Amino acid sequence: MGAIAKLFGMVFLIFVLWLGYVGYSISQGISGLHAQWGPVSEERTSIEITGSFKRPLYAPISLKDAEVIFMNESVAKLSRMEYSPTSTDFKSEIVIFNREVVDAILKYLENNESGEIVVKIVPALFGALSTEIETSIPFREKILESIHLTAESHEVAGIPGVKTPELRDTLVRYDGREGDKAVFTTVLVLYNPNSYPLPLVKTSYRVWINGIEAAYGESERNVVIPAGGTVELPVKTYVNLSSLPKVWALHVKNGEESTVRAKLYFRIQINLPLTGKITKEVELTTIEKTVKTNIMDQINSKLSGLNT
Template sequence: MNLKVIILGVFLILIIWIGYVAYAAMTAEPHVEAKWGNVNEKTTEIIIDASLRHPLLVPASINELSINFTGVKVAWVKEFNYGATKSDMSLSLLIDNYNLVKALINYLNNGQNGEINVILKGKVLGIIPVNKEIKETISENVLGYLNFTAESREYLNGLFQTPALLGTKVDWAGERNGKALLIAHMRFYNPNNYPLPVANTSFDIYANGIKIGYGSTEKAVVIPAKGYATINVDTYIYENALPKVWALHVQNGEKSTVRAEIFLNLKLLGKEYNVKIASYEETIQTNIMEELNRMLNDMLKG
C-alpha cells in the first residue's frame, strides 16, 4: 500500500476526530449535580455527577486533585470515573473533617486570614500533562457572628433585676491543652439602684446535643448601679467534638440546633445567687450543597 495513502488516511481520520471532539464539546450541554456522599465523624464525601449529550472521545485522567487550606491538606479526589466513550462521568471528593478543624485553627492564628490552594495534575490523551494550581486568599471575620445578648428581667419576685447583656465581642486567644481558647468580652448594664457584685460568669455551649464548649471568668467584677461593666470570659471549645457536630449537621439536612446557657453568680445581701440570665436555642440552616450546585452551573454557563 502506498505510504502517502496511509498518511493521508491517518490525517483525514485525525481531522474527523478533532472535528467530532469540537462538535461534542460545543453541543455537550452538560448537566452537573453535586450531592453529599458518605458522611461520618472522620470524613465528608462530596459526589459530583456530570452527563453530556455526546461522549468526548478524549482519554483523560487525574493523578492528583487536592485542596489545601492554610497549608493543611483538607480534601482530595477519592475516585474519578470517566471514559472517553461514555457520556456520563463522576468525581468523588473526600474531606478530612479533623484536618479541616486544624486548618480553621491556623486561620484564626493568622488573624482570620488564610489561603486556599487547589492543585490539579493529570493527563490528556495519555501523554499531554495538565498541571494547574489556583490560589485564593480568604479573610472573613467568623468570630464576629458570636454576639450574645440578653434582656434584663425580674428575679425572685422582683427582689432584683438581672443585668442586661448588651453585646459580646469575641477574640481569638490560641490553643490550650487541646482546646481552642476564645475571650468573650461581655458588656453588661445594671438596671438596679445598687451595685451588683458578680463573683463569676459562666456558660455552656451545645450543638446537636453535644457539649462543644464552656466559659468562666477568673476574677470578680462589680457592675455599678445604673452603670456598665465589661466581663471577660475565657471560653474553651472542644476541637475534637467539632467533626462529629459537622457530620450530624450534614446528616440532618444541613441543619443544627445550637444552645447556649449563660449564668451569673451574684453576691447580694450576704447571699449568693446563681442566676441564669439567658438560654438560647437556635436552629442553624446552611445551603452549602445548593450554593455549590449554583456555582458549578454558573461556571458552565460561562
C-alpha cells in the same frame, strides 16, 4: 522514507483533528451538573457530583489528581472519577477531611483571619501526558467580628426587685490552642439595670450542639457593675475540638440541621436588709435555636451556572 513521512503526517493530522474535536466537545458545555452529600463520618465528608457532556469526547482524558489546600492543609481531594470516552455521562466524588478543615480554620484565625485557598488539578491524556494546573484564591472573611450575642435582663427568682445584668454585646478574639481545646476570649458587655451596684463573683456558660457539649467558658475575674452602668467582662472560652467532627457529621446527616442550646450563668452577691450579704447563682438566659444551613443548595446553585 517519503511514504513513511506521509503516513506520519496523516497520523499527526488525524491526531490534531481529534484533539480539535475533543476541545470542541468540551467547549459545547456540560449539562445536568448536580451535587449531593455522600457518606459522612467524623473523619470524612464526601460530595458526589454527576453530569454529562453534550457529546462523547472519544478521548481517554482523566484527572490524576485534584486537591484543595487551605492554610497549607490538604482539606479536600478528588477520590473518584468515573467516565467513559464513548459516553457523555460522568460521576465524581470529592472527599473533605474534617479534622484537617478544623486545623486549617485555627491556622486561619491565628493568621488574623487572612489566608489563601489553593486548588491543584492534574489532568491526564492517555493516562500519561499530564500537567499540573494551580490557582490560588485569597480568603479574608472576618468570622469573629460577626459574632454578636445579646440577652435581656429579668428578675431573680426568689429575690423581688433584683434583676440580672443585661447582655448588650459580645466581642470575641482567638487566643490559640491548648491541647484538644481552641481557646477564645469572649468579652461580655454587661449593663446593670438595678439602682445599686451588682457584684459578679463568677460568670460561666455551656454550649451544646445536637446534645454534644461543644464549648464552655468561665470568667477570669470578679467585677462590680455600677448602678445603671456597664462593664466589659472577659470570659475564657474553650471549644472542644474533638467534638467538632462529630457535630458536623450529625449536622449533615440531619439534613443540614442542628439544635444549638446555650446557658449563661451568673453568681451574684447581694446585700439584703434582713439577711445581709448573700451569694446566689442565677441563670441569665437559655438560648435554644435550630440552625439550618443550605450548603448543598448553594453548591448546586453554583454548578447550575456551569450548565450550558
